[in-house]
Amino acid sequence: MSTKVNRRTKIVATIGPASESAESIGQLLEAGVDVFRLNFSHGSIEQHAAVAERIRKQSAVHGRYVGILADLQGPKIRISSFSNGSIKLAVGDRFRLDSGITEDGGDQHGVSFTYLPMLDSLHSGDILLLDDGRIRLRVDDIEKSAVDCTVTVGGKLGSRKGINRLGGGIAAPALTEKDIEDIAGLGRIAPDYVAISFVSSLEDIEHAKSLLDAQDLSVAVIAKIERAEVVADDDILNGIIKASDGVMVARGDLGVEVGDAELIGIQKDLISRARRMDRLVITATQMMESMISSSMPTRAEVFDVANAVLDGTDAVMLSAETAVGEYPVEVVKAMADAALGAERHPVARTSRYRLERQFASPQETIAMSAIYAANHYGNVRGIASLTESGTTPLLMSRLSSGLPIFALSNKPRTLSRLSLCRGVIPLYFDASSFEHEDIEVSAIEYLRDSDLLSQGDSLLLTRGEVMGTPGDTNIMKILPVS
Structure with missing residues (x-):
């Protein structure tokens, strides 16, 4: 058998400017991609439909069945833009998030933000995490349309960076108006999977399924687990997993909200839960981040992929590495090698799971x-x-x-x-x-x-x-x- 057949763990690769041509898609298939991700945070329905057509043509040429995953953007809460592109904040600086500032009028003293209802979830003393936690602000005072903060961790802050709260809890609907419009256009793409971002309850999944049914689309729904309050509540988490066809361990926003030290155990628990409930599970975010600009992974990245494989994940995912990276084919090959190495270990090849369970059918x-x-x-x-x-x-x-x-x-x-x-x-x-x-x-x-x-x-x-x-x-x- 070939190494592609021998490898059990699947590889999800995100399509972007570095990989969207027919030639690049063919090379990624040869390297071992099993599922292609279309990131709906960028591009139009028309662009995604054209890419999906190329994927299906190339998969037919290569004699393989591959999946297409449509990943909806969800309620990404961001700051707006700075007039000079970025600023530098120091510990102790006062900084204001103010919806009254113009879209591109941010400066050293404050910037606008994209989601006004965020303020309803904030309390004095909360810690806001900007740019994946690189900048930290302590909430001092909350007004009707603005919040005054003090910088507790400083550094360079660029435009359009994400906002999270330490511990999670910023309420926002999982499906935005943009997501609902995108679902209405999915018939042109006919994806095999749809990923719902920032899921907070099983009702979010049921809502998404009802919208997909209205479009007469038979699609597997993947719940992205990236909210701290979800993983903190067993009933909510189990309900989401049961309502879905699979879950994605979305380690970016989740890691920011719970902290990287907690994320390690959460990943293992999520993979185990999903498998026990007969659901698929994808492990995602920064798995081989250095290969955006390097032709080889770090040893730590190889270990990260291998550990997810040993935990039992169905798939490991590449994001910017294949979307905008300099070495999209090489990173797929490196990930495939790391997965194969882990799968040779006896732990990955035997199971005592379900020995005590009664079967249902x-x-x-x-x-x-x-x-x-x-x-x-x-x-x-x-x-x-x-x-x-x-x-x-x-x-x-x-x-x-x-x-x-x-x-x-x-x-x-x-x-x-x-x-x-x-x-x-x-x-x-x-x-x-x-x-x-x-x-x-x-x-x-x-x-x-x-x-x-x-x-x-x-x-x-x-x-x-x-x-x-x-x-x-x-x-x-x-x-x-x-």
Whole structure:
């Protein structure tokens, strides 16, 4: 098998000026990208639709099913602009956030900001974090449309930088007017996943799903976990995860609000929770930040990716590294190498998870039994799942294994959706074109002829007794490859 097949952890790459051409997309596919992220904080629906078309054309050329993730901007709260581009603040300086200042009229004494309701969430003594915490302001006095602060951590402050509160709690709706307009235009893109930013409750997810249903879009919803108050409340967090198809550990804003020291444990907990609830999980933000301008990662960055892999993440994500970086192809290759290195460790290949749990359906029973059987019978070289909806391969991917899970389906949308599942290799296979008694032999021949299995191997295969019915998987067999 190739290294791309062997790698179980998926790679999400953000498209931007450095990577949006057809040639660049093809090179990223060759390097190992599994899902492409469209960042709706930049660009128009028309631009994103054009990029999505290029992605699908290139994936067809390369014979691969890849996913497209539309990442909505959400209520990013920012300062406005300075007339000179930036200022320098010193500890003890007085500084004013004032919505009455013109959009580009900020100076040494104050600047406007983008979200007036922010003031309703503030109290005297709060610490505001600007530019990912590089600048800190203590709230002294709150007025109807402004807040007076004292600088506690100074430095250079540029235009349009983000505002957070230490500990979180700045109330803002997850879906802004821009997000709702973008959802209305998603039919032109037909993404496989939609990421909702700054989710604060399961109602945010339900609202997003209702808007997607109104557009008749069958899309998996990813909740971005980036608010401190969400991770501080088990009931809210569990409700969000259950309401979603997956979560993103969005370490940028979340790290600013909870602090980097707390973020380490939160990441591990989020990955574990998502897997226990049969949800996908993406680990994101600054994973290989130095490679925006360097051709090699730091050792710390390699360790960061490897630790996320060992924690069980489905995917690791690149943002600016591939969107605007100088080495988009090299960073994907470096991330793939780091993931492969971690996956060779026994911890990443075995699982005792769910040993004490009762299964909820024949489908889950077959999926879990298949992974345990494959892990404990040395001659099995792969697991094949004949699938309609993709649920059985998803359930299989919740357990650790060193074996590939071949998802065989004639549903392109199912195959694209499975591109994010750890260890799952989506492959087009039309079981309906074969006689019922020939399906299993034909599947084995297809995998063998694709150099995914070799003569003498054993294959563990799952399917439904009646093909073509979603959720009907109830058969498991171990078959020889001959």
